[in-house]
Amino acid sequence: MRSSPINYLATVVMGGVLWAVFAIFMAATFTEGPSLAVKSPEELADVLRAVFGIAALLGIVNACYWYYYGDQPATATNLGAAKSKYTQLFLGLATTAITLTAVLWYLNRAEGMESKWFGIYFGVNLVLTAVLFWVATFVFSPRAVENVPYGK
Amino acid sequence: MQENFLIGIGGTGSRVLEAFIHCCAAGYGPTGKVHILLIDPDRGNGNLTRTKTLLQQYRTLRKSFKREDANRAFQTDLVIPEGEGQFIWSIFKETDQTLAKYIGYDNLKGSDESRPLADVADLLFTQLELGTALNEGFRGHPSIGAVVMANLPIDEYPFKMLKDNMPQGANEARVFVVGSIFGGTGAAGFPTLGAEEVLKFNPELQTMLGENRSKVLLGGALVLPYFHFKVDNTKDEKMFVTPLDFPVATKAALHYYNDKQLAFDQYYFIGDSLGQEVGNFSTGNASQENRPHYVELASALAAFDFFGQDIPKEGAEKNYFIASRETPQVNWDELPLTRYSDRLAERRAEFRDALTEFALFSYTYLTVGRKYLKMRHKDARDYPWYKDSFATYQESNPKDNPAHGDNAVLHELAASYGQLFLKWVTDLDDREHVQLIDREMLLEAAAANAPAAGTKPELRLKDPEQHRENLGRLRRGQVTGKNYDHYFANLNASFIADGTQHAAHKYLNIFYRAARAFNQANAALR
Numbered sequence: 001m002r003s004s005p006i007n008y009l010a011t012v013v014m015g016g017v018l019w020a021v022f023a024i025f026m027a028a029t030f031t032e033g034p035s036l037a038v039k040s041p042e043e044l045a046d047v048l049r050a051v052f053g054i055a056a057l058l059g060i061v062n063a064c065y066w067y068y069y070g071d072q073p074a075t076a077t078n079l080g081a082a083k084s085k086y087t088q089l090f091l092g093l094a095t096t097a098i099t100l101t102a103v104l105w106y107l108n109r110a111e112g113m114e115s116k117w118f119g120i121y122f123g124v125n126l127v128l129t130a131v132l133f134w135v136a137t138f139v140f141s142p143r144a145v146e147n148v149p150y151g152k
Numbered sequence: 153m154q155e156n157f158l159i160g161i162g163g164t165g166s167r168v169l170e171a172f173i174h175c176c177a178a179g180y181g182p183t184g185k186v187h188i189l190l191i192d193p194d195r196g197n198g199n200l201t202r203t204k205t206l207l208q209q210y211r212t213l214r215k216s217f218k219r220e221d222a223n224r225a226f227q228t229d230l231v232i233p234e235g236e237g238q239f240i241w242s243i244f245k246e247t248d249q250t251l252a253k254y255i256g257y258d259n260l261k262g263s264d265e266s267r268p269l270a271d272v273a274d275l276l277f278t279q280l281e282l283g284t285a286l287n288e289g290f291r292g293h294p295s296i297g298a299v300v301m302a303n304l305p306i307d308e309y310p311f312k313m314l315k316d317n318m319p320q321g322a323n324e325a326r327v328f329v330v331g332s333i334f335g336g337t338g339a340a341g342f343p344t345l346g347a348e349e350v351l352k353f354n355p356e357l358q359t360m361l362g363e364n365r366s367k368v369l370l371g372g373a374l375v376l377p378y379f380h381f382k383v384d385n386t387k388d389e390k391m392f393v394t395p396l397d398f399p400v401a402t403k404a405a406l407h408y409y410n411d412k413q414l415a416f417d418q419y420y421f422i423g424d425s426l427g428q429e430v431g432n433f434s435t436g437n438a439s440q441e442n443r444p445h446y447v448e449l450a451s452a453l454a455a456f457d458f459f460g461q462d463i464p465k466e467g468a469e470k471n472y473f474i475a476s477r478e479t480p481q482v483n484w485d486e487l488p489l490t491r492y493s494d495r496l497a498e499r500r501a502e503f504r505d506a507l508t509e510f511a512l513f514s515y516t517y518l519t520v521g522r523k524y525l526k527m528r529h530k531d532a533r534d535y536p537w538y539k540d541s542f543a544t545y546q547e548s549n550p551k552d553n554p555a556h557g558d559n560a561v562l563h564e565l566a567a568s569y570g571q572l573f574l575k576w577v578t579d580l581d582d583r584e585h586v587q588l589i590d591r592e593m594l595l596e597a598a599a600a601n602a603p604a605a606g607t608k609p610e611l612r613l614k615d616p617e618q619h620r621e622n623l624g625r626l627r628r629g630q631v632t633g634k635n636y637d638h639y640f641a642n643l644n645a646s647f648i649a650d651g652t653q654h655a656a657h658k659y660l661n662i663f664y665r666a667a668r669a670f671n672q673a674n675a676a677l678r
Contacts, residue, residue: 073635073637073638073640073641074637076637076640076641076644077617077636077637077640079534079535083534143536143641143644143645144536144640144641144644146536147533147534147535147536147539148534
């Protein structure tokens with residue numbers, strides 16, 4: 001599971017499944033709950049699919065970059081640098097989740113949606129970026145850096 | 153059942169034994185036992201002390217370290233007498249022994265009855281030879297050695313080892329004698345041990361099996377002149393040997409061996425014309441400690457060939473083996489390894505891999521291994537090889553904690569032996585003619601390795617993390633190879649999950665595995 005290309009493919013599948021769960025199967029929950037002044041629930045669902053898609057894509061890309069980085073021969077001998085790199089990627093994805101949520105707020109500022117929904121969207125963005133990255137790297141990191149993910 | 157005995161005589165014998173022990177440590181030795189005996193009157197000789205210490209360290213480490221089955225290092229059981237028994241025959245029991253004292257010259261001279269014997273002594277020996285202290289060796293005068301070595305104490309150790317371990321069948325006791333032909337002790341001891349009644353057909357040893365049949369297969373390596381040293385006789389010694397004496401002494405000795413039919417079944421003649429300098433002049437004692445030379449390695453290889461030969465036919469003709477170089481350089485392909493031409497390639501690969509793997513192990517253990525051993529567990533466990541190997545870590549339990557204080561002894565033993573091996577193998581490399589393990593890949597500049605006055609010499613090894621390409625180029629002449637990053641990938645793959653292995657042994661075994669895996673991958677690039 002840790003060797004290439006299995007870890008790359010598994011991460012893509014994991015990201016795709018999560019996106020499908022949030023953006024398709026749970027779309028009704030996320031779009032019919034909030035009160036919308038102008039947009040229809042379908043229009044909001046389109047926006048959410050796009051934003052969640054970007055989040056999942058960034059989560060997948062960062063995890064794949066981590067696999068590539070971890071497979072470099074020089075990485076194994078410098079785990080200090082690898083730990084810093086991991087933290088950078090993780091915090092970068094958490095920041096991305098905040099940014100994408102801010103984008104959602106900006107795009108829907110005229111709808112008068114309750115703020116709890118932006119909290120929920122932030123949670124979904126976080127799952128599709130930083131949490132996806134953490135879970136994927138926890139399970140699929142290359143041998144040399146397998147103990148770097150948090151909680152190992 | 154075959155029993156092997158290796159008898160080293162004099163300073164050269166000690167140094168050949170040093171090479172033999174290092175090859176055994178690297179895993180090139182036979183799988184069974186080899187009984188070790190040394191003959192040297194110079195108890196304080198630096199070469200002898202070095203070999204004695206080395207043998208003790210080999211045996212202690214071999215006994216303490218539980219190797220994995222696939223690990224051939226230290227597979228040879230080098231046997232010496234247990235307890236108080238000595239493996240070195242120092243010939244003289246008292247200090248300041250002279251030939252005159254040994255033969256009772258003054259008593260002979262003082263009595264009318266025995267005066268003719270004293271006259272014979274006067275005829276055979278000069279007053280200088282009769283009066284010079286012999287506790288530092290025979291100083292290039294084998295005629296003195298021949299007198300004092302004439303009666304071997306067969307019932308005392310180390311020779312009692314022969315008696316204790318004498319097998320029953322013909323040629324089953326393989327006895328290999330090695331010494332120089334051009335000095336004093338070796339030149340005296342070699343023909344003495346080669347006399348029929350001493351080893352081959354000795355009633356006391358019960359080596360005879362009827363007419364012309366013996367339990368002993370006797371082999372000998374005669375080391376011909378192979379080194380030079382600067383003569384700087386500041387101590388104003390009166391009797392000593394210089395390199396100028398070597399050719400004359402050698403010629404005389406060869407004539408003697410040719411005329412006198414010795415009982416050796418197989419002879420190896422080993423020498424070299426390079427005449428490398430191996431150190432400063434010394435008549436003997438602690439100051440006689442010379443740099444190792446590849447001829448000593450070649451002589452040790454002769455011993456391996458002798459012990460590893462197929463069962464010889466009874467009554468076979470005597471064999472004479474001579475090895476020579478075909479190029480000015482001595483490299484892995486030039487060393488004489490076996491009498492069987494069809495096995496040469498296999499033996500060559502075996503020898504090359506054994507030495508390279510052990511050099512890799514020693515180097516990486518002393519650098520990488522020691523580094524991680526000093527690291528806190530919580531930091532070291534980030535590294536997969538460490539975490540997977542020591543999953544059941546408990547700080548207070550030496551079986552689970554490789555760095556526990558109780559394991560320090562094994563780590564010190566391994567580090568100490570590794571240092572000795574690297575010193576020996578890098579000292580062989582003279583850059584110009586001998587091209588085996590490249591010292592420049594392993595050691596800091598020569599000046600940095602010079603010990604400060606009064607301190608124990610310690611090798612200053614290059615840090616493989618700083619010199620990342622060096623690991624793959626340990627063998628001189630190899631231009632490209634795998635680097636430190638690849639080594640570390642091998643280390644990560646060399647973890648040992650087996651919970652029954654003791655942590656300290658496991659730690660060493662991991663580094664053996666990694667060294668072997670790296671060497672195999674690196675060899676594919678050659």
